[in-house]
Amino acid sequence: MRERVHNRRNTEQGGGGVTSSMFDRMLRIDVGRKQSSLWTVPDDVRCYLGGIGYGVKILCDEVDPRINPLSPENKIILTVGPLTGTSVPMHAQSCIVTKSPLTGTILNSYAGGFLGAEIKFCGLDGIIFEGAATEWSLVLIDNDSARFESAVDMIGMTTEEAENFIKEKYGFDYRTLSIGPAGERGVAMAGAFSETRAFGRGGAGAVFGSKKIKAIGVRGSRSVTTADAHLFGKLSAQNMDVLRHARAEEYGLLGIFSKYGTGGGMPLVQGRGALPTKNHTYGSFEDAEKIDGPYFEENLYTRRIACFGCPVHCGRIHKFSGANGKKLWGRGPEYETMFSLGSNLLNGDAETLAEANRLTELYGVDSLTVGVTIAWALEMAEAGKLSVPGLDLRFGNADAVLGLLHMICMREGMGDMLAKGPRQAALELGNDSLASAMQVKNSGFAAWMPRRMKGTGLAYATSNRGACHKRAPIGAEIAGVLDMDSYEGKAAVLIETQNTVNAIFTLISCRFHEFATDHEFYPEIVAAATGRVIQWDEMVTLGERIWNLEKLFNLKAGLTRADDKLPGKCFEPVLGKTSQASVMEEEKFEAMLDEYYSLRGWDSEGIPGMKKLDELGIADYAM
Ligand code: SF4
Numbered sequence: 001m002r003e004r005v006h007n008r009r010n011t012e013q014g015g016g017g018v019t020s021s022m023f024d025r026m027l028r029i030d031v032g033r034k035q036s037s038l039w040t041v042p043d044d045v046r047c048y049l050g051g052i053g054y055g056v057k058i059l060c061d062e063v064d065p066r067i068n069p070l071s072p073e074n075k076i077i078l079t080v081g082p083l084t085g086t087s088v089p090m091h092a093q094s095c096i097v098t099k100s101p102l103t104g105t106i107l108n109s110y111a112g113g114f115l116g117a118e119i120k121f122c123g124l125d126g127i128i129f130e131g132a133a134t135e136w137s138l139v140l141i142d143n144d145s146a147r148f149e150s151a152v153d154m155i156g157m158t159t160e161e162a163e164n165f166i167k168e169k170y171g172f173d174y175r176t177l178s179i180g181p182a183g184e185r186g187v188a189m190a191g192a193f194s195e196t197r198a199f200g201r202g203g204a205g206a207v208f209g210s211k212k213i214k215a216i217g218v219r220g221s222r223s224v225t226t227a228d229a230h231l232f233g234k235l236s237a238q239n240m241d242v243l244r245h246a247r248a249e250e251y252g253l254l255g256i257f258s259k260y261g262t263g264g265g266m267p268l269v270q271g272r273g274a275l276p277t278k279n280h281t282y283g284s285f286e287d288a289e290k291i292d293g294p295y296f297e298e299n300l301y302t303r304r305i306a307c308f309g310c311p312v313h314c315g316r317i318h319k320f321s322g323a324n325g326k327k328l329w330g331r332g333p334e335y336e337t338m339f340s341l342g343s344n345l346l347n348g349d350a351e352t353l354a355e356a357n358r359l360t361e362l363y364g365v366d367s368l369t370v371g372v373t374i375a376w377a378l379e380m381a382e383a384g385k386l387s388v389p390g391l392d393l394r395f396g397n398a399d400a401v402l403g404l405l406h407m408i409c410m411r412e413g414m415g416d417m418l419a420k421g422p423r424q425a426a427l428e429l430g431n432d433s434l435a436s437a438m439q440v441k442n443s444g445f446a447a448w449m450p451r452r453m454k455g456t457g458l459a460y461a462t463s464n465r466g467a468c469h470k471r472a473p474i475g476a477e478i479a480g481v482l483d484m485d486s487y488e489g490k491a492a493v494l495i496e497t498q499n500t501v502n503a504i505f506t507l508i509s510c511r512f513h514e515f516a517t518d519h520e521f522y523p524e525i526v527a528a529a530t531g532r533v534i535q536w537d538e539m540v541t542l543g544e545r546i547w548n549l550e551k552l553f554n555l556k557a558g559l560t561r562a563d564d565k566l567p568g569k570c571f572e573p574v575l576g577k578t579s580q581a582s583v584m585e586e587e588k589f590e591a592m593l594d595e596y597y598s599l600r601g602w603d604s605e606g607i608p609g610m611k612k613l614d615e616l617g618i619a620d621y622a623m
Contacts, residue, residue, distance in 0.1 A: 019227050021082045021529040023123050029146050031211045032131030036146035049506035050081035052108045055097025056546050065556035069099040070210035072132035081508040082529045085120030085224045087236045090510040092307035102188040102203040102421050103441040103466040106553040112307035113197035118175035121220030133212040140217045151214035158362035159193040162215045174217035180364025182409040183209040187419040189369040196331040200366040227531030235525050246516035257314040262335040263293030274452040277343045279375035280438050282576035287348025320354040330358035339447030340371025346395035363409035372444025373422045374404045376437045385431050388414045435568025441466030451574045451584045453477040455490035461564045464550040471501040487588045491596040502543030545616045552621050561606045
């Protein structure tokens with residue numbers, strides 16, 4: 001790990017040379033004109049701390065919510081946070097905010113790895129991509145300048161090929177981000193991939209594709225400064241100790257993730273009858289033990305991998321046999337993909353799952369939404385509503401999974417309809433198929449069954465980016481701290497979760513960091529890093545401010561209460577040994593949604609009231 005943390009006055013920094021881990025400048029890249037310029041981050045953006053805060057504030061200020069997300073008017077705001085590239089563990093991620101072509105909403109999407117730290121080493125708090133090129137480009141960023149190379153020869157490359165191409169031709173010290181064939185073709189769920197880590201959710205890869213950016217390379221040589229190096233070092237070391245201790249706890253979540261990867265949690269979800277199976281028909285999968293974390297660990301494991309500065313090492317490289325018998329290596333699958341390309345498709349074969357997961361990375365597509373879309377297609381096929389010549393569309397048929405995956409990513413035949421996402425595909429197919437499309441705002445459900453976990457169901461419905469599991473009370477519901485089946489009090493818990501997670505996403509903490517870290521740590525480390533004094537409750541209010549800005553963006557884009565809705569299948573009984581007849585009652589769900597709006601200070605249509613916006617200091621953004 002390269003670590004470059006110093007306490008010194010850096011006159012290259014903005015902000016009048018104040019020592020801080022933030023540089024107060026971002027690189028604006030006008031893709032159409034092939035120009036770049038440094039932009040000093042103004043005070044009204046700086047008070048959003050970084051990460052999602054910067055991205056949401058800038059997008060709301062600069063992009064009309066009504067634009068076509070694949071038009072040159074859309075922007076991609078790629079940000080880092082005050083702790084990125086420092087010695088604080090589990091702060092490797094970077095954040096993309098843009099208007100999503102999948103959901104039509106504002107999107108925030110995250111990837112770990114090493115890209116974020118490298119952006120920081122460029123002396124930047126982020127990069128803004130504007131406009132669109134007329135020919136395919138590779139953007140190479142060295143410190144604070146960008147240059148453009150033709151990417152015409154890279155078209156058709158997988159994300160892995162693109163990464164290798166950049167490193168071999170331009171230098172192995174570039175950190176890369178690339179799109180695959182799916183992003184080139186505007187597949188609505190295409191992701192952007194950075195050396196096996198993905199900005200998966202919401203279609204950021206298609207937005208890069210619309211700007212004709214095939215890839216970027218980032219290489220920096222700057223140091224990251226801190227306001228109080230002694231205190232910063234002490235807090236960082238203490239936090240590392242806490243996390244190492246948590247990692248050593250065999251039955252703690254970090255211990256399980258460290259030992260088995262995120263798939264280590266699958267037996268727990270299965271045991272609670274909340275593992276979505278066969279397009280969310282059942283709550284448990286009889287072959288779960290053949291595709292979970294422990295199975296992969298015992299049979300396909302080769303080594304652990306981690307993001308920059310992380311002691312947990314939740315990533316895995318697995319070795320498996322591909323469909324053609326060839327030995328292959330691939331990262332993951334993560335737990336979410338064990339659901340989306342495993343249990344939800346009745347796929348109980350770990351090697352098929354590993355190959356499908358690897359294909360999503362090579363083509364460059366979100367493994368969650370593409371799996372959910374395939375599950376819907378299989379259900380429609382079994383109901384006689386959809387067919388593909390030469391492909392036996394049955395649950396449990398590996399050829400169907402791999403075949404549909406290829407067709408979606410290449411937009412071939414039926415794949416062209418499916419590439420628009422599960423909701424859009426269902427609207428196109430008609431024939432009462434929408435109720436079975438397990439999505440909110442066209443974004444596929446994650447690996448947690450909302451009918452079993454009522455708070456998580458409300459989280460999916462109200463998510464500003466659609467079906468989001470990162471801001472759901474999953475841990476409390478699965479662990480039984482909250483009664484999974486109860487509706488009582490879930491709205492209040494969810495609001496607190498959404499605001500809190502948005503607060504720590506201004507620092508772009510790994511979602512698992514909070515599992516073993518007290519909230520008081522965050523304002524303390526922010527002060528040591530930036531010199532900025534902020535209380536934890538102020539950070540949570542900032543999280544709420546960001547949540548309301550996102551909501552206003554979506555409302556202006558044309559979304560309504562009808563978009564905060566679960567699909568019809570959620571209101572039918574879920575089947576399976578451990579979850580027999582469990583159901584989400586529609587009336588009770590609507591009552592939870594009413595309560596949620598009311599507690600948020602919104603009206604019955606979900607429109608934030610002036611009192612709330614005044615309180616948050618964002619009245620200027622009112623409808
Ligand atoms: S826990 Fe996993 S995702 Fe989080 S920082 Fe560590 S390696 Fe990355």
